[in-house]
Amino acid sequence: MHGPGDAAVGLVYWEECMSDVGSPRALAQAKAYFDECAHRHHICKACHPVGSSRLPTRLIDCTDPEHPRIVQTEPDSRGSYIALSYVWGEDQPYRTTEANISSYMKFVDPASLSKTIRDAIKVTHALGVRFLWVDSLCIIQDSPEDKHRELRSMLMVYRSACLTIDAASAERVSEGFLHDRQPLVSPVGALPLIVPSSWTQARGAEIVSYLAADLDPPLVTGARIGIVNVVRSLPPDLDALVRRQHSPANSAQPSKTARRAWCLQETVLSWRTLIYTSETFQFSCQSAIQDANGVARFGDQYRGPHGACGIEFRYLMWNPSPSPEPINTEVFNCWSRLVSEYSRRALSHPTDKLVACAGLAEMVALKTKMKYLAGLWDANLFVDLLWSSPSEATHHLTRPSSYRAPSWSWASVDGEVGWKWHWIDQRWNEQEVQFLVQDWTHALVPQDPRLPFGALIDGSLTLHAPLVLFKHWRSWSRRLYTINSATLEDAGYVGATRARRRRLGTIQVDVDCEEDYEVEELWALPIMRTIERGARDDGSDRFRTYGLLVTLNHGVRLDVVDHDSPERLDCDRSVYRRVGMFKFKEDMCRPEADIPVVKVELV
Numbered sequence: 001m002h003g004p005g006d007a008a009v010g011l012v013y014w015e016e017c018m019s020d021v022g023s024p025r026a027l028a029q030a031k032a033y034f035d036e037c038a039h040r041h042h043i044c045k046a047c048h049p050v051g052s053s054r055l056p057t058r059l060i061d062c063t064d065p066e067h068p069r070i071v072q073t074e075p076d077s078r079g080s081y082i083a084l085s086y087v088w089g090e091d092q093p094y095r096t097t098e099a100n101i102s103s104y105m106k107f108v109d110p111a112s113l114s115k116t117i118r119d120a121i122k123v124t125h126a127l128g129v130r131f132l133w134v135d136s137l138c139i140i141q142d143s144p145e146d147k148h149r150e151l152r153s154m155l156m157v158y159r160s161a162c163l164t165i166d167a168a169s170a171e172r173v174s175e176g177f178l179h180d181r182q183p184l185v186s187p188v189g190a191l192p193l194i195v196p197s198s199w200t201q202a203r204g205a206e207i208v209s210y211l212a213a214d215l216d217p218p219l220v221t222g223a224r225i226g227i228v229n230v231v232r233s234l235p236p237d238l239d240a241l242v243r244r245q246h247s248p249a250n251s252a253q254p255s256k257t258a259r260r261a262w263c264l265q266e267t268v269l270s271w272r273t274l275i276y277t278s279e280t281f282q283f284s285c286q287s288a289i290q291d292a293n294g295v296a297r298f299g300d301q302y303r304g305p306h307g308a309c310g311i312e313f314r315y316l317m318w319n320p321s322p323s324p325e326p327i328n329t330e331v332f333n334c335w336s337r338l339v340s341e342y343s344r345r346a347l348s349h350p351t352d353k354l355v356a357c358a359g360l361a362e363m364v365a366l367k368t369k370m371k372y373l374a375g376l377w378d379a380n381l382f383v384d385l386l387w388s389s390p391s392e393a394t395h396h397l398t399r400p401s402s403y404r405a406p407s408w409s410w411a412s413v414d415g416e417v418g419w420k421w422h423w424i425d426q427r428w429n430e431q432e433v434q435f436l437v438q439d440w441t442h443a444l445v446p447q448d449p450r451l452p453f454g455a456l457i458d459g460s461l462t463l464h465a466p467l468v469l470f471k472h473w474r475s476w477s478r479r480l481y482t483i484n485s486a487t488l489e490d491a492g493y494v495g496a497t498r499a500r501r502r503r504l505g506t507i508q509v510d511v512d513c514e515e516d517y518e519v520e521e522l523w524a525l526p527i528m529r530t531i532e533r534g535a536r537d538d539g540s541d542r543f544r545t546y547g548l549l550v551t552l553n554h555g556v557r558l559d560v561v562d563h564d565s566p567e568r569l570d571c572d573r574s575v576y577r578r579v580g581m582f583k584f585k586e587d588m589c590r591p592e593a594d595i596p597v598v599k600v601e602l603v
Helices: 022-040 042-047 115-126 144-151 154-160 204-213 240-247 261-268 307-318 323-342 355-368 379-386 516-520
Strands: 058-061 068-072 083-085 131-133 163-168 187-195 224-231 274-276 281-284 287-292 294-300 431-437 439-446 458-466 467-470 486-489 491-493 506-511 522-532 542-552 575-584 599-602
Touching: 022 115, 022 281, 058 379, 083 154, 115 131, 115 163, 131 516, 154 261, 163 261, 204 240, 261 323, 261 355, 261 491, 281 439, 307 323, 323 355, 323 379, 355 486, 379 522, 458 522, 522 575, 542 599
Parallel strands: 083 131, 083 163, 163 274, 575 599
Antiparallel strands: 058 068, 058 131, 187 224, 274 281, 281 287, 287 294, 431 522, 439 458, 458 599, 467 491, 467 522, 486 506, 506 575, 522 542, 542 575
């Protein structure tokens, strides 16, 4: 390993991280990255020029770090400010309230503030920026009216910030993030390394082999001497860290903020991010990610703190496009990956499930003009409905104790969700897709009409689609956490007489929650089918049917088929809830099945 800035940088496998992240040299390095991005990165300058943003309602004036104060900005005033993304992890007694806002506008005693906020004030001042936005101080915490007003602005708060400080190493606000990091290894000696002036990254392996083969080669004119430290042994996790640092798919270290749901949108919405990890710091922008030691990754080598998806999302949202249509497919794929990442993160208040990603949703809606439906999109609704728990998940999803979203939304459950049975299939482009829902309507009731992307108090989705009943779905060998199989021994169709019931075959199901195994009656609601023309050995077409598993809401049967009577009953007023999804390796809605289309209301 070698030290930061050494001539051996890039020639050897790994270099020592800058661990004194709060030192003058580290702060100067961070400022150099920020200034370079603001003035020399063409993409960053074009997308977000520093100094032109509309300022939030309140900011912390960091002109004098020893005498910060809250300022109330003028309407439509513009300038530059930095935002803080962090984990509360505990109460903040000195947060802004209606009782202390007046005094805080004169002076906020730094000694009373949590360490993370004091560190953020220090960094803001060191970067030459006057203002800092922190939620606990810039939102009046005991004012519901102020909270609602400021929550409506979360998209613009992080999108308009010239930089976001990501306190990724701090598990609670009292920890701070500018303390020295522990060195990963301790060198026991040092060796010189000749670094020819003609060395380039592309020639690195060639030159290393050359130097190893001959200890006395003619020196290249202008050669430099680098220093390589020798270590006695490496910690068990160091090899993984080294490979991660040199991988083209480089990403920031796993962090405390990476576990917090709120922090996902805070970072993804930000143009530039200064990330304080548990080892060092990194600077991330639209053009590159730069380590504290000076290693920069651009273009295809740059992944960013949330992988390729975070960067792709920002590009799709902020890159000017003459029409939303060309980007919709990419937006859907990117949104699904963001939801998967978001759903595995923690929320202190489960009711914030839709609130904490409202900024991301609002940005998509503004860019694409699509309608947002409790975490789903109207233009991709039939695919979006087919979310499920990942097949490798070790636990079932769970439902919160209080209402949060309709059952057909992934926001109605806790735990990681994803999409695994449809367009993600590598053969998707080779298949013809047909949607089986003939018509649909929706009704959503927001908790606050001023927050259309936020919390809900009610919602429903009404589909005109086929509906298939099967009763003995619990006859499978119950294997939790994997896809199970159920044979439809006694299958029937809603609206059909007993004589018209037929055995359909084997269906693969994925049940959302543990308690749903106790459901007595289950319906299959086919949503879509795929067709691979001529894919079977005999040259016939191969079909797959995908859809939702539903049951009557609250166990109450409303106008459904009487199984003991041949009479056909009206099903139009039946109310159902989702309990999972299914995959059927045939065409469930083939003409000879004669499945009627009914109106199904999902809540």
